[in-house]
Amino acid sequence: MRVEQVRLRQVRMPLKSYFETSFGRQYDREFLIVEVRGEGLRGYGEVSTMAAPLYNEETTASAWVILEQNFIPQVLGRDFPHPHDLAAALQHFRRNHMAKAGLENAFWDLYARAQGQPLWAVLGGDPARKAVPVGISLGIQEHPETLLDQIAQALQRGYRRIKVKIRPGWDEPIIAAIRERFGDIPLMADANSAFTLADLDLLRRLDRHGLMMIEQPLAHDDIVDHARVQAELSTPICLDESIHSPEDARRALDLGSCRIINVKVGRVGGLSAVQALDRLARQRGVPLWCGGMLESGIGRAINLHLTTLPGFTLPGDTSPSDRYWERDIVSPPFTLNADGTITVPTGTGIGVDIDEEALDHYTVTAKDFAA
Numbered sequence: 001m002r003v004e005q006v007r008l009r010q011v012r013m014p015l016k017s018y019f020e021t022s023f024g025r026q027y028d029r030e031f032l033i034v035e036v037r038g039e040g041l042r043g044y045g046e047v048s049t050m051a052a053p054l055y056n057e058e059t060t061a062s063a064w065v066i067l068e069q070n071f072i073p074q075v076l077g078r079d080f081p082h083p084h085d086l087a088a089a090l091q092h093f094r095r096n097h098m099a100k101a102g103l104e105n106a107f108w109d110l111y112a113r114a115q116g117q118p119l120w121a122v123l124g125g126d127p128a129r130k131a132v133p134v135g136i137s138l139g140i141q142e143h144p145e146t147l148l149d150q151i152a153q154a155l156q157r158g159y160r161r162i163k164v165k166i167r168p169g170w171d172e173p174i175i176a177a178i179r180e181r182f183g184d185i186p187l188m189a190d191a192n193s194a195f196t197l198a199d200l201d202l203l204r205r206l207d208r209h210g211l212m213m214i215e216q217p218l219a220h221d222d223i224v225d226h227a228r229v230q231a232e233l234s235t236p237i238c239l240d241e242s243i244h245s246p247e248d249a250r251r252a253l254d255l256g257s258c259r260i261i262n263v264k265v266g267r268v269g270g271l272s273a274v275q276a277l278d279r280l281a282r283q284r285g286v287p288l289w290c291g292g293m294l295e296s297g298i299g300r301a302i303n304l305h306l307t308t309l310p311g312f313t314l315p316g317d318t319s320p321s322d323r324y325w326e327r328d329i330v331s332p333p334f335t336l337n338a339d340g341t342i343t344v345p346t347g348t349g350i351g352v353d354i355d356e357e358a359l360d361h362y363t364v365t366a367k368d369f370a371a
């Protein structure tokens with residue numbers, strides 16, 4: 001399959017309500033959509049960067065430059081029999097994983113469409129997973145009552161687990177209040193690196209609440225201190241920010257830095273890396289789940305397909321479109337089934353139709369690259 005043309009778009013979508021984590025409050029999403037064309041077909045990928053380097057070091061602007069100057073010239077006009085071959089052609093470029101994943105995943109979509117297969121099938125997903133169980137990630141609020149109301153609503157809608165964001169000052173007492181009101185619900189907390197080894201006492205207090213896991217309590221670039229904390233806690237630590245590749249995951253598991261891994265396809269550099277992580281996790285008996293970056297319907301579709309890989313055994317952060325957007329860029333938008341699952345699209349490729357009008361509406365800039 002030859003990469004004949006690439007269209008890069010910078011997109012800005014306002015969130016229905018702000019999303020606050022330990023690193024800040026977001027009112028909208030600014031990211032890139034990559035469209036790859038070949039053999040009369042189009043494939044789509046999403047670059048899940050943020051406008052500022054708050055979650056990781058990439059930004060939407062840096063991803064644009066790297067794609068334009070390095071990644072797109074590397075693949076344009078070339079023929080790749082399989083997406084793994086395109087991934088291999090980008091492998092010598094260091095990091096910039098979200099930019100890389102946007103391009104590689106668009107080619108996966110194109111490849112799957114050319115094969116007449118859904119993305120999940122070419123990835124090696126489990127055909128029995130017609131729908132995947134999902135959870136919700138709830139941001140930091142002005143008042144604890146607001147969060148408790150949101151949890152009540154999420155449970156009523158059928159979400160399979162509740163994740164709440166924590167940071168110093170919005171931590172153990174919040175979890176205690178949730179346990180007090182809702183009892184033994186499937187509950188976890190995500191610190192987005194807001195704590196240090198000096199907070200070990202606080203982490204021990206959190207440990208008493210029987211959480212499913214504590215996500216990324218310590219620094220974004222650490223796997224050593226996390227191992228020390230994991231040795232002290234009975235609650236599994238889940239790493240997010242610290243895992244950039246299957247090799248990072250192997251090292252973290254060897255060190256005992258975590259017992260669960262949050263997989264974000266952008267953070268690890270594309271669907272080929274996700275397949276390798278899935279194999280590693282099954283060998284090691286480590287549960288995986290699909291993380292989220294407040295994706296549009298395109299990134300969301302990709303997340304649903306990859307969650308059919310057999311190592312993904314816990315509910316992910318893939319909520320339905322109306323949790324984030326007044327109008328999504330795919331049609332129909334994703335909805336939550338009453339049993340807390342989202343149905344995996346069945347069409348070829350990512351299996352969703354692009355709402356071109358909505359996509360154009362949200363597009364800030366676009367550029368075409370031809371072989």
Ligand SMILES: O=C(O)CCC(=O)c1ccccc1C(=O)O
Nearest residue numbers: 055137192291292293294295317
């Ligand atoms: O609903 C989602 O997409 C998950 C949201 C989420 O938790 C998140 C959103 C932006 C940046 C980091 C994270 C995270 O998982 O740490």
Ligand SMILES: [Mg+2]
Nearest residue numbers: 190215216240
């Ligand atoms: Mg996280």
